[in-house]
Amino acid sequence: MNRITDILGIKYPIIQAPMSWVTSAELVAAVSNAGGMGTLGPNAGHHTVANGPEDSAERLRTEIRKTKALTDKPFGVNYFPPAVDAGANPYGEAQLKVLMEEEVQVLVVVGEANEKDMKRLKGLGFTVVFRELHPTVMGAKKAEGAGADIIVATGFDEGGSTPDIPVGTMTVVPMIVDAVKIPVMATGGITDKRGVNAAFALGAEGVYLGTRFIASVESPAHENAKQDIVKHGTEDLVLLRTGYGGYWRATPHSAALEAHKLKDHEVDSTYSRIGNLKTAMLDGQLEEGINTVSSGIQFIQEITTCEEIINELMADYILKNIQ
8 A cells, every 4th residue: 555545545646736826626626536636725716815814714615615515535725834933824823723614634734844833733633744845854854753644855846936955856855755754755847657657766655746737627727828838848948036035937928037037136126026926827917927837847748637647647556556
C-alpha cells in the first residue's frame, strides 16, 4: 500500500494544488472522483475579492458544500498558517472555524513551518499535508516533529510563487526524502507520466500538481489562459520578482515582460498593478496580468478532462500497483 493513498484514503497518490483563483468545487470534485485528491484554494469558485475575514470564510463554506454535493471522495482545503513571529491571522482563524464546522478532514498547509500552529491543527484532528514555500531540510524536520502527515517538496520548476533559492525538483525531492521518515510528495515541473516516474525514482511517494490541472476541462481558469499554456513552451517563459521573495515563471505577455525587466528594488512600486493573477488567469486578460505556470508546460499539448490527465499521469503506477 502506498503510504499517501493510505493516509488520504484516495486511489492514486496525486494532489491537485490549491492554486489562487483557479480552483473550484467542479475542479476539485473532478480530481477526487478520478482517484486523486482535489484541493480548494484561495478564492475558490469566486471572481471577486472577499470583503474581510468573515466574508472570505463564508465563501469557503459555500464552496466546500458545493464540493460535497459533487463528490463523496476525500478532498482538501488550503490553509495558510500564521507566520512564526506574528500573531494570529484573522483570515486563518475565521477559515479554521468554518473548516471545523464543515468537518473538513484534510488541510494543505502552505507557508512557514509553524510548529505551534501545526500541533494545534493536529490536536483538532486534521490530517496535515505541509508544503513549505521556501523548502529547507530544517523546515521539513520541524513539520515532521510537529505532527505533519505528509511533506510536499517544492522545486524551483514550479508555477506560482517559486522558492527563493533556485534549487530544482531533481535536487530538493531526494534532499527532503532523506531528511524525514514521513512520506514526501514531489512538486515542480511535473506534467506527464515521465515526471511522475522520475518523482518516484527520487524517493517521493506521490506528486502534487498545479499547472497541469489548470489546462483541464473542469478548471475555472479562463479559456485564454488554458490555450496560452498549450500554445507556449518552456523556452518562451520569463521569470519576474514577486515582491515578497522568490519569482513567478510566466508566459510572455506585456505585463510579465515589463516586470521581467525590473531590478529587485523596483518591484514594490509596480507589484500592486501586476500582482493580481486573477487578471490573466481567471479573467483572461493576458496582456494586463500574469499567467504563472511551471517549467513543464512544454509537455501540455491539449486541454483534457481531469480523469484523462490522472489516467495518463498514473499509467505506470497503475500497471505496477493496481492491476
